[in-house]
Amino acid sequence: MRLYTFCIFVWGLLLGGTTVLQAQRLDPTPGQSIFTVRGYGHSGLEFRQMEGENRWKNSFVGGSFNPIFLWRQSDRLIFEAELEFGFEENRLEVGLEYADVAYTLNRYLIARFGEFLLPFGKFTSNFHPAWINRLSTAPLGFGHHDPVGPATDFGFELRGATPVGVGKFTYALYVVNGPALQEDGRLVYGLIEDNNTNKAVGGRISWLPLSDLSLEVGLSAQYGKVGASESAYEHITARLYAVDLTFRRNLIPLNSMLDIRGQYNRAEVDRTSYPGPTPGEMISFDNTSQAYYIQGSLRPAYVENPLLKNLEFVSRYSKLMLPEEAPWGEERSEVALGINYWIDWRTVVKFSYLTMDIAEGHEEAEQALPKRFNEGEEDEEAEVLKQAFMIHIAIGF
Amino acid sequence: MKRILFSGLGILFIGGTMLLYGCASTQSVAMEKTGVQLWGENCSRCHNAPPPAAFGDAEWEAITHHMRVRANLTEEEVQKIKEFLMASNG
Numbered sequence: 474m475r476l477y478t479f480c481i482f483v484w485g486l487l488l489g490g491t492t493v494l495q496a497q498r499l500d501p502t503p504g505q506s507i508f509t510v511r512g513y514g515h516s517g518l519e520f521r522q523m524e525g526e527n528r529w530k531n532s533f534v535g536g537s538f539n540p541i542f543l544w545r546q547s548d549r550l551i552f553e554a555e556l557e558f559g560f561e562e563n564r565l566e567v568g569l570e571y572a573d574v575a576y577t578l579n580r581y582l583i584a585r586f587g588e589f590l591l592p593f594g595k596f597t598s599n600f601h602p603a604w605i606n607r608l609s610t611a612p613l614g615f616g617h618h619d620p621v622g623p624a625t626d627f628g629f630e631l632r633g634a635t636p637v638g639v640g641k642f643t644y645a646l647y648v649v650n651g652p653a654l655q656e657d658g659r660l661v662y663g664l665i666e667d668n669n670t671n672k673a674v675g676g677r678i679s680w681l682p683l684s685d686l687s688l689e690v691g692l693s694a695q696y697g698k699v700g701a702s703e704s705a706y707e708h709i710t711a712r713l714y715a716v717d718l719t720f721r722r723n724l725i726p727l728n729s730m731l732d733i734r735g736q737y738n739r740a741e742v743d744r745t746s747y748p749g750p751t752p753g754e755m756i757s758f759d760n761t762s763q764a765y766y767i768q769g770s771l772r773p774a775y776v777e778n779p780l781l782k783n784l785e786f787v788s789r790y791s792k793l794m795l796p797e798e799a800p801w802g803e804e805r806s807e808v809a810l811g812i813n814y815w816i817d818w819r820t821v822v823k824f825s826y827l828t829m830d831i832a833e834g835h836e837e838a839e840q841a842l843p844k845r846f847n848e849g850e851e852d853e854e855a856e857v858l859k860q861a862f863m864i865h866i867a868i869g870f
Numbered sequence: 871m872k873r874i875l876f877s878g879l880g881i882l883f884i885g886g887t888m889l890l891y892g893c894a895s896t897q898s899v900a901m902e903k904t905g906v907q908l909w910g911e912n913c914s915r916c917h918n919a920p921p922p923a924a925f926g927d928a929e930w931e932a933i934t935h936h937m938r939v940r941a942n943l944t945e946e947e948v949q950k951i952k953e954f955l956m957a958s959n960g
Contacts, residue, residue, distance in 0.1 A: 505928070505931070507928050507929075507931055507932045508932075509928070509929050509932045509933070511933065511936075543932045543933070543935075543936050544932075545931060545932040545935050545936075548935075551932070551935050551936060551939065553936060553939075553940075575939040577938075580944070580945040583938070583939055585939070590940075598940075599916050599940070599941070600916065604917065605916055605917045632939070632942065633942070634942040634943065634944045635944060636944060636946075641942075641944065643942040645942075679942075685911055686911045686912065686915065687911070687915075689915065719915060721914060721915055730914075815918070818918040818919070818920055818921060818924070819917075819918065819920065819924075869917065
């Protein structure tokens, strides 16, 4: 692990050093200080049917309000922080999503410090805000309550982009606290305090090979020890991988815009033994979790009809696969369909329908599952969502 | 462990090579495009492109800086997009 850390610093020094002269071209003096608040919010009405029930429940949901504070101190320095105001278990919850400082080292490198959105795939880092996500929920395995892979963490990052051929190449490399392994074998992400002295190393590279930048293919990886210091899991490591794809193109024959997004996440933890359901029992299993989604949307933005041009048709398939032999193992899939109406460029009304399918043989896990109906809601009744219809309005500002 | 280490170093090597290749030979790609073209191509990869009149100059200054970090824009791209937005929001 120390070798990894060393490699990162050598890489940073090399790249930083070779381009340090070019940095002089940028304005090195503090410039105009600008503070602004951006962000997004969403709310809606939801109808839900639980597994084994015939009747539908419905409820207005508070959604959330997420102000993003931007403070630009100079051409090089910017601070970003996002708060989230939401409701959980009938209580107001206020959370700090991330808070970091980004410093432009030169035209090819930006350094970030603090708690930041990790470049692990694209959904969490770029597509999760309610006015950007085309559906009312996150795909299975990409939400707050069922993550396969990290969303944010505390550490240091180098990132940047450069033209390559007719397209572009982006890169990011980071050192963070990393996830922690629980006694049941699950990983917990984004802990404020590291559970060991080891740091996780990760990064993402992506290639946009087309001249109009319409296609992006990304690869992400993260590696580090996840067991707590001086515990039985001290030497256990986790390897996390993600592959993502984004494609957006105008379809002239259909007078429409096509948007395709997808991502596959995989988390592998070294095999070891965990306490079983009965006292004294130890169980061992292949601790690999996976989640993926593929989403397509079509918006006839170039037709004459003023109503039709603001509509958007969305479909998404997502799947979550947790270790089969683990007590918390499960396999479930979800199909989500949606019709959106764009009131303006940042305001959308989303009509979504989703249906869930849980693989047989996971009845025990079903009882322990969150109902995962809306992000921000925890399970108290051990109900399992079967299908839902949602009407949400989301605004970016 | 060794396999992972070498994989990591391989990624760094390939990434570094591509980076240097890009630095040396293809800086002109974004330079050939107009600000409005880059605005359309880059913003819409995640969300609808905001109209220039949505924000004033100071806000665009902060937002484009933020997007350079968040959306991995190059220096040339963000400069041209910012110039277009500020010239068109009056």
